[in-house]
Amino acid sequence: xxxxxxxxxxxxxxxxxxxxxxxxxxxxxxxxxxxxxxxxxxxxxxxxxxxxxxxxxxxxxxxxxxxxxxxxxxxxxxxxxxxxxxxxxxxxxxxxxxxxxxxxxxx
Amino acid sequence: xxxxxxxxxxxxxxxxxxxxxxxxxxxxxxxxxxxxxxxxxxxxxxxxxxxxxxxxxxxxxxxxxxxxxxxxxxxxxxxxxxxxxxxxxxxxxxxxxxxxxxxxxxxxxxxxxx
Numbered sequence: 001x002x003x004x005x006x007x008x009x010x011x012x013x014x015x016x017x018x019x020x021x022x023x024x025x026x027x028x029x030x031x032x033x034x035x036x037x038x039x040x041x042x043x044x045x046x047x048x049x050x051x052x053x054x055x056x057x058x059x060x061x062x063x064x065x066x067x068x069x070x071x072x073x074x075x076x077x078x079x080x081x082x083x084x085x086x087x088x089x090x091x092x093x094x095x096x097x098x099x100x101x102x103x104x105x106x107x
Numbered sequence: 108x109x110x111x112x113x114x115x116x117x118x119x120x121x122x123x124x125x126x127x128x129x130x131x132x133x134x135x136x137x138x139x140x141x142x143x144x145x146x147x148x149x150x151x152x153x154x155x156x157x158x159x160x161x162x163x164x165x166x167x168x169x170x171x172x173x174x175x176x177x178x179x180x181x182x183x184x185x186x187x188x189x190x191x192x193x194x195x196x197x198x199x200x201x202x203x204x205x206x207x208x209x210x211x212x213x214x215x216x217x218x219x220x221x
Binding site: 057058061062065069072077078079080081 | 197204205
């Protein structure tokens with residue numbers, strides 16, 4: 001099987017220059033969701049990058065697809081859960097516990 | 108099919124242009140609206156049904172030429188692909204996010220009224 005999590009991570013890191021590395025969530029679903037062929041790797045990604053600044057959602061997703069052009073030939077399914085500029089990024093409770101950059105009111 | 112030459116001939120581009128404009132909303136998917144063959148395709152079908160949108164479904168598993176040509180036509184590597192008002196709107200993730208934010212309803216309504 002061609003594509004690994006590390007490869008996907010490396011390509012996205014080099015081409016999209018993500019500002020929140022801990023936000024990279026890669027999961028391997030392999031043959032769980034898609035019943036049509038079940039032929040290969042399936043990934044879900046979340047990215048926050050300054051490259052997304054001022055770009056529409058469709059444009060941002062296209063950038064992610066382009067960054068993974070080589071891998072896409074072998075990736076069975078890619079789900080882009082999040083593609084945001086730093087300003088748009090609202091950490092969810094689970095995120096903020098690991099980043100601790102947002103001040104809490106009851107500190 | 109690896110890095111072969113373009114699958115999108117001028118004739119095919121012409122055909123696809125007619126196809127995406129054949130209805131206000133056209134969904135290129137794996138399977139049909141009644142029998143989606145993939146979870147991502149099914150998600151978009153359910154969203155369109157939920158919005159009560161009339162749409163045309165095209166099963167790309169049954170037409171390899173449309174499948175390959177459309178990837179280039181849309182500059183989008185995966186399916187499903189949703190077209191609204193003759194324009195590429197997005198895949199499953201974009202459609203889902205737009206549905207949740209209410210943007211999808213607006214775009215559909217605008218296309219229906221035009």
